[in-house]
Amino acid sequence: MAYNKLSALLDGLTSAVFVLDDKRRILVANRAAERLFGTKRTSSHSGNHSQLGLDFVRAVRHPECLKAVDKVLAGSHQEQVILSLRMSVPTTYQVNICTLDEGTSPPSGALDEARLVVSFDDISPIREAEKMRSDFVANVSHELRSPLTALTGFIETLKGAAKNDEQARNRFLDIMEAEAQRMKRLISDLLSLSKVEINEYMRPTKRVDVAEIVKRVVTTMSPQAAKQGKVISFQCSSNATIRLPGDADQLTQVFHNLVENALRYGDSNTNVEIKLSQIERSYGLIGPVLAVEVKDQGPGIAAEHLPRLTERFYRIDAGRSRDMGGTGLGLAIVKHILSRHRGRLQIESNVGIGSRFIVLLPLDIK
Ligand SMILES: Nc1ncnc2c1ncn2[C@@H]1O[C@H](COP(=O)(O)OP(=O)(O)O)[C@@H](O)[C@H]1O
Numbered sequence: 400m401a402y403n404k405l406s407a408l409l410d411g412l413t414s415a416v417f418v419l420d421d422k423r424r425i426l427v428a429n430r431a432a433e434r435l436f437g438t439k440r441t442s443s444h445s446g447n448h449s450q451l452g453l454d455f456v457r458a459v460r461h462p463e464c465l466k467a468v469d470k471v472l473a474g475s476h477q478e479q480v481i482l483s484l485r486m487s488v489p490t491t492y493q494v495n496i497c498t499l500d501e502g503t504s505p506p507s508g509a510l511d512e513a514r515l516v517v518s519f520d521d522i523s524p525i526r527e528a529e530k531m532r533s534d535f536v537a538n539v540s541h542e543l544r545s546p547l548t549a550l551t552g553f554i555e556t557l558k559g560a561a562k563n564d565e566q567a568r569n570r571f572l573d574i575m576e577a578e579a580q581r582m583k584r585l586i587s588d589l590l591s592l593s594k595v596e597i598n599e600y601m602r603p604t605k606r607v608d609v610a611e612i613v614k615r616v617v618t619t620m621s622p623q624a625a626k627q628g629k630v631i632s633f634q635c636s637s638n639a640t641i642r643l644p645g646d647a648d649q650l651t652q653v654f655h656n657l658v659e660n661a662l663r664y665g666d667s668n669t670n671v672e673i674k675l676s677q678i679e680r681s682y683g684l685i686g687p688v689l690a691v692e693v694k695d696q697g698p699g700i701a702a703e704h705l706p707r708l709t710e711r712f713y714r715i716d717a718g719r720s721r722d723m724g725g726t727g728l729g730l731a732i733v734k735h736i737l738s739r740h741r742g743r744l745q746i747e748s749n750v751g752i753g754s755r756f757i758v759l760l761p762l763d764i765k
């Protein structure tokens with residue numbers, strides 16, 4: 400293979416690749432390597448790239464990486480290094496260094512002096528996914544451990560000190576019931592989340608009546624609102640298309656979670672308003688969109704929390720959320736369900752005034 404062809408082939412790779420000679424000089428640096436390390440590459444008039452000839456040390460100033468290159472030059476077949484580069488976003492690379500032995504070296508004439516290949520693979524997304532997974536397990540364990548600790552504590556008390564105290568026994572049993580319910584809610588939300596994640600890539604095909612779904616949620620939640628002295632109002636703009644491809648159970652869950660939050664975090668004696676309307680265009684979505692707005696008059700949410708609200712277990716006030724029966728998973732479930740519907744959630748809030756959670760669903764009108 401000619402040098403030009405080899406160089407073009409390496410340019411097609413997303414990984415940064417260097418080919419070095421036995422004196423650590425750069426014979427080839429592909430386009431990704433140039434982008435990453437700013438290696439200069441000159442081009443002759445004939446279109447051939449001249450060999451760089453730079454010492455690898457001058458391009459990649461990372462002692463770990465150089466040590467590994469030297470080891471391979473000294474006879475090791477392959478070395479691997481994990482490198483963290485401080486760029487605009489911290490990025491982790493897996494660096495592979497391997498020799499070009501007889502079997503893999505290019506045919507004579509092209510890059511005769513080539514001795515080793517250094518490649519940089521961005522493994523940040525893998526690292527990020529691993530971290531998310533372990534954070535999630537830690538969060539779930541923590542959330543389950545606190546009710547479990549309470550339960551075992553009360554069981555011990557009931558077996559010992561409070562054995563013959565009927566009043567204390569009843570009070571403790573009430574708390575134990577509440578703690579058991581909390582674990583049940585958490586497990587049910589975890590199951591919902593994994594169920595939504597599994598079929599997230601399969602967009603629903605059957606058309607459902609969203610106004611009907613919202614009305615049913617209002618009817619179900621109204622008694623709970625009335626207990627808090629609140630009213631849930633529903634308004635549907637007359638020209639809105641209300642039928643769209645959707646999963647009725649999942650959309651019910653979306654509106655249930657949003658109304659529950661509005662009731663839970665809204666101030667007492669304030670109402671919850673739901674408005675349904677059609678908008679012709681919305682950022683990131685295709686075609687006309689059905690917007691369902693759930694508005695409360697609560698304390699509102701400070702701007703720095705808004706982008707994180709749909710993260711699992713992210714709560715502004717964890718104590719308050721737990722006291723009110725929250726699991727911290729409601730909005731994460733909402734986000735996944737909307738993404739399955741190719742829609743999104745928009746959150747607008749003013750501290751001291753209230754919040755608006757707007758569900759945007761593509762109407763998919765052909
Ligand atoms: N309408 C709202 N007003 C103020 N804060 C809200 C509202 N809805 C959600 N939040 C905040 O977002 C967090 C996450 O909500 P969610 O995922 O539904 O979990 P949960 O309600 O179980 O705590 C809540 O704990 C709360 O801090």
Ligand SMILES: [Mg+2]
Binds near residue numbers: 727
């Ligand atoms: Mg909630």
